[in-house]
Amino acid sequence: MLSRVLVVASVTMSVFASVAGAQPPAPGYPTRPIRFIVPFPPGGGTDIVARLIGQRLSERLGQQVVIDNRGGANAIIGTELGAKAPPDGYTILMSLQASLAVNPSLYRNLPYDSLRDFAPVIQLTSIPLLLAAHPSLPANSVKELVQLARAKPGQITFASSGTGGSSHLAMELFKIMAKVDMVHVPYKGGGPAINDLLGGQVQTYSGTAISVVPYVKAGRLKALGVTTARRLPVLPDVPAVGETIVGYESVVWQGVVVPKATPLAIVNRLNREIAGTLQLAEVKERLTGTGATVMGGTPAEFGALINSEIAKYAKLIKETGVRPD
16 A cells, blocks of 8 residues: 555656646736635634735735635545636645645545645645643643553543544554553544633643644643654743653644646745745744744645655554544
């Protein structure tokens, strides 16, 4: 399975570079509002980043960038909508590994092909996850959570933004490496997951730092550990999970893609303008302030990341046996 994915990825690298130039761009692009599809409900980390980028991108392009939240089915609904949109530059899609790298191995009848249906534009961020807990949970560190979960197998819950999503796979990896049995509670996006964590309906959640940190700072959630190799400057007192579970690391990447056959001139224009948006002081401050690393780069570089991540998650899903609910 993995070798087949690698072969497909290698062969189709040229697709990312060539299909974007199949049509000439419309003169004066853009001349009307651009739809920015976010395949998750409002309120989660992906939505927060999309709105931040969309607002400043609108100013740079001179046209409104309209956020269109299409959550559900582990990002399949919104991502399929993006794949089937006209390749004219007026629909762009927020993407992350859940939608483009994980779903191809998780679902047999996926209604889109991550390599053939999209042209990469730019990677936006690399974002750590933050393992957070409701204040009522009698564990204040990763070590204490592991001890609690071992003492109460099958009784400690963890929320996720959807089966097979980054927050889910992060905790599946946690379970394997910590040798614990915890109960998965999937939601249709990070926003609903955080809402129920705040309400105490679930006990833990590994969410993007950008969506969880504000609640930690407000004292409404407690941070147990970050999923990067090092501690976050914004939360220097919160240890890395790897300090307790040696070798553990799980991060999220986000980016922008467009439908295949979008003109190369438009892809390059979007790349330039979004790259410029990422370099704005207020945008960088907002993103880095929650632990994110601002990425940028070329469409080809983002395409290479997508290819490598498809292979990586194919292996992880096979090892964990994760299947859609």
